[in-house]
Amino acid sequence: MNVLIYLVPVALALGLTGLAAFLWSLRNGQYDDVEGAALRVLSDDDVS
Amino acid sequence: MAETLDLSTFVQHEGGTAHLELAVEGIVCASCIGKIEGSLKRLPGIVEARLNFTNRRLAVDWREDELEAADVIAALEDIGYRAHPFQPERAETEEARQASWLTKCLAVAGFAAMNIMLLSVSVWSGAADMPQETRDFFHWLSALIALPAAAYAGQPFFQSAWRSLRTRQLNMDVPISLGVLLALGMSVAETASHATHAYFDSAMMLLFFLLCGRALDHAMRRKTRAAAGNLAALKAEFAHRFDGAELVRVPAAALKPGDRLLVRPGDRVPADGVVLNGSSQLDDSLVTGETTRRAVAAGAVLHAGSVNFSGTLTMRVTAAGTGTLLDEIERLLEKAVATKSRYVRLADRAARLYAPVVHATAALTLVGWIAAGASVHDSIITAIAVLIITCPCALALAIPTVQVVAARALFQGGLILNAGDAIERLAEADTVVFDKTGTLTLPQPGFDNVTGAAPELIELASRLALSSRHPLAAALAREARERTPFEAAIEETGQGVRALIDGVEARLGSAAFCGVDATPGANAIPGASTICFSHGGRHAVLVVQQKLRPDAARVAADLRALGLKLIILSGDGSEAVAPIASALGIAEWQGGLRPNEKIAIIESLKARGHRVLMVGDGLNDAPALAAASVSLSPISAADITQAQADAVFLGEKLAPVREAIVTARRARRLMHQNLWLAVIYNAIAVPIAIAGLVTPLIAAAAMSGSSVLVTLNALRARRAS
Numbered sequence: 001m002n003v004l005i006y007l008v009p010v011a012l013a014l015g016l017t018g019l020a021a022f023l024w025s026l027r028n029g030q031y032d033d034v035e036g037a038a039l040r041v042l043s044d045d046d047v048s
Numbered sequence: 049m050a051e052t053l054d055l056s057t058f059v060q061h062e063g064g065t066a067h068l069e070l071a072v073e074g075i076v077c078a079s080c081i082g083k084i085e086g087s088l089k090r091l092p093g094i095v096e097a098r099l100n101f102t103n104r105r106l107a108v109d110w111r112e113d114e115l116e117a118a119d120v121i122a123a124l125e126d127i128g129y130r131a132h133p134f135q136p137e138r139a140e141t142e143e144a145r146q147a148s149w150l151t152k153c154l155a156v157a158g159f160a161a162m163n164i165m166l167l168s169v170s171v172w173s174g175a176a177d178m179p180q181e182t183r184d185f186f187h188w189l190s191a192l193i194a195l196p197a198a199a200y201a202g203q204p205f206f207q208s209a210w211r212s213l214r215t216r217q218l219n220m221d222v223p224i225s226l227g228v229l230l231a232l233g234m235s236v237a238e239t240a241s242h243a244t245h246a247y248f249d250s251a252m253m254l255l256f257f258l259l260c261g262r263a264l265d266h267a268m269r270r271k272t273r274a275a276a277g278n279l280a281a282l283k284a285e286f287a288h289r290f291d292g293a294e295l296v297r298v299p300a301a302a303l304k305p306g307d308r309l310l311v312r313p314g315d316r317v318p319a320d321g322v323v324l325n326g327s328s329q330l331d332d333s334l335v336t337g338e339t340t341r342r343a344v345a346a347g348a349v350l351h352a353g354s355v356n357f358s359g360t361l362t363m364r365v366t367a368a369g370t371g372t373l374l375d376e377i378e379r380l381l382e383k384a385v386a387t388k389s390r391y392v393r394l395a396d397r398a399a400r401l402y403a404p405v406v407h408a409t410a411a412l413t414l415v416g417w418i419a420a421g422a423s424v425h426d427s428i429i430t431a432i433a434v435l436i437i438t439c440p441c442a443l444a445l446a447i448p449t450v451q452v453v454a455a456r457a458l459f460q461g462g463l464i465l466n467a468g469d470a471i472e473r474l475a476e477a478d479t480v481v482f483d484k485t486g487t488l489t490l491p492q493p494g495f496d497n498v499t500g501a502a503p504e505l506i507e508l509a510s511r512l513a514l515s516s517r518h519p520l521a522a523a524l525a526r527e528a529r530e531r532t533p534f535e536a537a538i539e540e541t542g543q544g545v546r547a548l549i550d551g552v553e554a555r556l557g558s559a560a561f562c563g564v565d566a567t568p569g570a571n572a573i574p575g576a577s578t579i580c581f582s583h584g585g586r587h588a589v590l591v592v593q594q595k596l597r598p599d600a601a602r603v604a605a606d607l608r609a610l611g612l613k614l615i616i617l618s619g620d621g622s623e624a625v626a627p628i629a630s631a632l633g634i635a636e637w638q639g640g641l642r643p644n645e646k647i648a649i650i651e652s653l654k655a656r657g658h659r660v661l662m663v664g665d666g667l668n669d670a671p672a673l674a675a676a677s678v679s680l681s682p683i684s685a686a687d688i689t690q691a692q693a694d695a696v697f698l699g700e701k702l703a704p705v706r707e708a709i710v711t712a713r714r715a716r717r718l719m720h721q722n723l724w725l726a727v728i729y730n731a732i733a734v735p736i737a738i739a740g741l742v743t744p745l746i747a748a749a750a751m752s753g754s755s756v757l758v759t760l761n762a763l764r765a766r767r768a769s
Binding site (some may be wrong): 005008011012015016018019022024026031032033034035036040041042043 | 077078079081082099101102103148151152155156159162163166182189193254485
C-alpha cells in the first residue's frame with residue numbers, strides 16, 4: 001500500500017492540471033465562438 | 049443633399065483606437081468569416097477585426113486618425129453584408145459574467161466529483177479487506193477535496209437558498225443546500241469516528257448534476273438574448289437630423305429632445321415629437337391600429353412608429369411621454385404591471401409542497417428510531433440519510449431540463465422567449481386575444497388583386513413602381529418578378545411616375561394622373577388605397593390594403609381545434625375588422641377600442657377564470673399585453689410593446705403562435721411526468737432510507753439514476769409536432 005504515497009498525489013495533480021487548463025481556456029475566451037472555431041479550421045487563408 | 053453618417057454613440061474610444069461592435073446580416077457559411085475579416089483587414093488603419101460566428105457579431109478596432117466608423121460599414125456593404133452598430137446591453141454583459149461563473153463552478157464540481165469517486169470506488173470494492181487506516185486516509189482525502197470544492201461550487205445554491213429564506217419563502221435550493229451541508233457535515237463526523245460510510249461522493253455528484261442543469265438553462269437563455277439583441281440592432285431606425293446647415297444620419301437611439309429631424313415620405317417617424325413645418329398624411333397603424341391615415345400639419349403631435357405617407361415633414365424631438373396617447377399608455381402600463389398577479393412557477397409550487405414533507409419525514413425518522421430504542425447517534429445518522437436520499441436532484445432537474453429543450457425547439461421555430469416562465473403560462477392559456485393590424489395582418493399593407501387586374505399589367509405596373517419612393521408604390525413594387533426598373537422613369541412629385549414601355553407611355557399614380565376612374569370595387573376593405581396604372585389604351589385600378597398573414601386562416605382553425613377560444617380586439621374601425629374576422633371565422637370581435645377598453649375586456653375574461661394569451665404589436669396594445677396572463681408579439685411590433693411581450697416571433701407567418709402553444713403544452717406534460725418520476729423515485733428510496741439500509745453506493749446509484757432518467761425524458765420535448 002506504500003505505493004499510494006506517490007499515486008494519490010500524482011492522481012490529484014493530474015486532476016488539478018486538467019481543472020487549471022479548463023479554467024485557463026474559459027478565461028482565454030475559447031468558448032465564446034464555438035461554431036466559428038469549427039469553421040475556421042476549414043479556411044486555408046494562412047496557407048496560400 | 050449630401051448626408052454624413054454619425055455613429056459616435058456606438059464607438060468606444062481607448063487611447064487612439066476606436067472599437068465598434070456590429071451585428072452582421074447574411075452570414076451563412078464558413079467562407080463568410082474569411083471574406084469579412086480579410087476585406088476589413090485590407091482597409092488602412094484597421095487594428096483588428098474578429099467575427100463571432102456563433103452570435104453573428106463583428107468586433108472591429110481601428111486607429112481613429114485613419115478611419116471613420118462609416119467607412120467600416122461601407123466596406124462591409126461593398127462585399128454584400130449589412131452591418132448594424134450594436135451596443136451590448138447591460139443585462140447581456142451581466143449574463144455573460146453569470147454564465148462564466150456557473151461554468152467555473154461546474155468545472156470545480158466535476159473535478160471534485162471525479163476524484164472523490166475514484167477514492168470511493170476503491171473503498172466500496174475493497175471494503176472487506178481494506179485496513180481501517182487506509183479507509184480513513186481515503187475518507188480524509190475525500191474531505192480535503194470535497195469541502196473547499198463544495199464551498200466554491202455550491203455558492204449558486206447557497207446564495208439562492210439564503211435569499212429565499214430571508215424573504216421567508218421556500219424554494220428548491222433550500223432542501224438542496226440543506227442536503228449538501230448535512231451530507232458533508234455527517235461525513236466529516238463519521239470519518240472522525242472511523243466509521244465505514246461517508247457521503248462525500250454523493251454530495252459532490254449532486255452539485256455536479258444540478259450545476260449541469262443550471263448551466264444549460266443559462267446558456268439557452270443567453271443564446272436567445274443574443275439573438276434578440278441582434279434583431280434589435282437590425283431593426284434600429286436611423287433618423288435624418290438637421291442641425292443648422294448639415295443633414296446627418298444618426299441612429300434613433302442617439303436622438304435627444306430638442307433635435308430637429310427631417311422625415312421624408314416613406315420614412316418611419318423615429319422618435320416622439322411635434323411637427324415644425326410641412327404637412328403630410330401619417331399611417332398610425334403601428335401606434336393605434338387604425339388603418340385610416342391621419343392628416344398632420346405644423347403643431348401636430350407625432351409618435352415614434354408612424355409612417356410618413358405623402359409630404360416631407362420637419363419635426364422637433366420631445367421627451368417621451370409628453371404626447372397625450374403616450375401619457376395614457378404609460379399610465380395604463382404602470383397600472384397593468386402593478387396589478388399583474390405574480391405567477392408562481394411549477395418548480396416553486398413543487399418546492400413548497402416538497403420541502404416540508406421531506407423535513408417532517410426526516411424528523412419523524414429520528415423520533416421513531418429513538419422511540420424504537422436505537423441509540424441517538426444511529427437515529428441521527430438514519431435521519432440525515434433520509435434527507436440526503438430525498439435531496440431533490442431529480443426534482444430540481446425535472447423542470448429546467450424540459451425548459452431548455454422546449455426553449456430550443458421554439459427558438460428554431462422562430463420564437464424568442466423573453467420570460468423564463470413563459471412556457472408554463474403559455475401551456476395554460478385557453479383564450480387567445482388577437483390584435484388585428486400588424487398581428488393578423490402583415491405589418492405593411494400590400495397589393496391585393498381584388499379588382500381582377502390582368503397579370504401582365506400588374507407585372508408592368510409593379511416594375512414601374514420600382515422607380516418611385518411613394519409608400520403605395522413600394523408596396524406594389526414588392527410584387528415585381530423582374531427587379532430591374534424601367535429606364536428613364538420620371539417621378540412627378542405628388543402625382544405618380546411615368547416611363548416609356550415598348551415605345552408607349554405608361555403611367556402609375558393618382559387617378560387624375562393616369563386619366564382613370566379609381567373605384568376600388570366592392571371587394572376592397574374600407575380604408576384601402578388605390579393606385580392607377582395606364583399603358584396605351586389599357587388601364588387598371590390596383591388596390592393596396594391590409595393583407596392577412598399568409599397562414600392566418602389555417603392557424604386560426606388549428607388553434608380552435610386545440611380548444612382555444614379566439615377573440616379579435618382592434619383599435620381600428622369596426623368596418624375594417626369585420627371582413628378580417630369573417631375571413632378567419634372568428635365570431636367574437638370588437639373594433640374601435642381604446643387601450644383602456646382592451647384592458648377592461650381582458651380583465652373581465654380573467655375574472656371569469658380564463659387564462660388569456662394576448663397577441664399584439666401596436667403601441668396601443670402594450671398595456672393589454674402586460675395585463676394578459678401571457679403575451680406574444682411579432683418582431684415588427686413597437687419597442688414598448690415588444691418589451692412587454694413574453695415572447696417575440698419572427699417572420700411573416702402566424703404559425704409560431706400555434707407552435708408556441710403546442711410546444712408549451714407538450715413541455716408542461718413532460719414537466720409533470722418528470723415530477724411524477726421524481727416522486728416515484730422517492731417513494732422507493734425513502735422507505736429504504738427510513739429503514740436505515742442506505743449505503744453510500746445505493747445513494748450514489750439512486751441519485752444519478754433518477755437524474756439521468758428525468759433528463760432523458762426531457763429530451764422528448766424536442767420532437768417536432
